[in-house]
Amino acid sequence: MSRPNRTDRPYDIVLFGATGFAGGLTARYLAAHAPEGLRWAIAGRDPGRLDRLRAELPGGSAVGVVRADVADPASLRALAEAARVVATTVGPYLEHGAELVAACADSGTDYVDLTGEPEFVDLMYVRHDARARETGARLVHSCGFDSVPHDLGAFFTVRRLPEGVPLTVDGFVTADAAFSGGTLASALNQFARGRRMRAAARDRARHEPRPHGRRATAPPGVPRYAAEVGAWALPLPTIDPRVVLRSARALDRYGPDFRYRHYAAVRRLPMAAGGVAAVGALAVTAQLPPVRSWLSARLAPGTGPSPERRARSWFRVRFVGEGGGRRVLTEVSGGDPGYDETAKILAESALCLALDDLPPTAGQVTPAVAMGVELTERLRAAGIRFRVVAERSAGDRP
Secondary structure (H helix, E strand, O other): OOOOOOOOOOEEEEEEOOOOHHHHHHHHHHHHHOOOOOOEEEEEOOHHHHHHHHHHOOOHHHOEEEEOOOOOHHHHHHHHHOEEEEEEOOOOHHHHOHHHHHHHHHHOOEEEEOOOOHHHHHHHHHHHHHHHHHHOOEEEOOOEOOEHHHHHHHHHHHOOOOOOOOEEEEEEEEEEOOOOHHHHHHHHHHHOOHHHHHHHHHHHHHHOOOOOOOEEEOOOOOOEEEOOOOEEEEEOOOOHHHHHHHHHHHOHHHOOEEEEEEEEEEOOHHHHHHHHHHHHHHHHHOOOHHHHHHHHHHOOOOOOOOHHHHHHOEEEEEEEEEEOOEEEEEEEEEOOOOOHHHHHHHHHHHHHHHHOOOOOOOEEOOHHHHHHHHHHHHHHHOOOEEEEEEEEEOOOOO
C-alpha cells in the first residue's frame, strides 16, 4: 500500500463539481479556510464557469482550474492523477459518480463525496474496494450531513462508554431546513430503485467480510414515544445507520456486541403521522416515471435554498448510549444541515485526508474509520458542536 506524497502531484485537493450549488458553497469554504500553502483546484466541465467562480473566490488567483466531465473517463483519470484528494459534489452519484471512483481507486487517490445513495456505495465497494486497498486509496463516501454527524456522533458516544462490553446506541435526528434540486433528484431516484438497491446490498454482503468474534447490527426499530428525548421516534431509512454499522464492524472500540437504531424525533404526534404519510406518498409516486420527472422539474438540480433560509436552518442529533452499567446522552448540532454544514463537512474531510496524521487504512472506509477523532476535532473547531449532555449509571433515573 503506497500513498502519494505531497510533492508528486500538482494538487493536494481538487473539488469536482465546484460550479454547482453544493460545490460552490464548498469552494467558498475552502477559499476562506484553506491553510497557507494548500495546493487546490476547482474542477468541472465548463471552463468559463470555473474561471468566473475562481474570480469570485478570496485568493482565487492561486486556485487551479481543471476541466473534467463525467462523460469523458480520460478527463476523470487525469483529474484523479493530478490530486492527492478528490472531493466531488456531482450527483446523483448512481448516474454520474462511478467513473470517478474507479479513477481514484486505480490512481491511489483519496476520494470523498456527499452521496446518500446506498446502492451506489454498495456497488462501489464490490467494484473498487479491493483495487483501492492495493493502491492505498481511501474511498470515503457520505461526507456531508449524510452521514458524518451520525457516524462521528455514534463514535463520540461509544468512546464515552466502557470498553469490551456490549453497547447500544440510539440516534434521534431533529432538523429545520430546506433542500435543493440535487437532493430531490437523488431521493426520487432511490425511491424508484428499491429492488436494485436490495440486490446491490445482497451482492455486497457476499463479498464483505464480517468481524471475527464480534457482532454489530442496525435493526430498523419501530415507531415509539422516546421518553429519553421527549419526542416521537420514527425509524429513519437513510444511509446513516448503514454507515454507523460499517464503522462498528471495522473498529473493536464498539465492543463485542453493538446495536444501533436511527430515528427522526418529532415532538407532536400529528406531525409524526403526517411525515410518515408524506414519505409513503413520495415513495409510491416515484415509481411512475412521468410523475418522477414532473416532481424533479419542480426544483431543478443546481438550485437550492437562499442564504436567508439557510441562516434560519439548524440540526440536532441526540444519541443515547448504554453499556457496562453506564448511560450517556450526547449531542451533535449545527446550522443549515443540507448545504452550509454539508459544505463545511466535505471541505474539512478533504483537508483532514490531505493534511492530518491519520490511522493507516485503505479501501472503502467510513468517516469514523478513516478520520474519526481528527475529523471530530476539525468540525468542533469549525463550529459544529459535539457535547456530552448527561452521564449516569444505567439504572439511575434522569
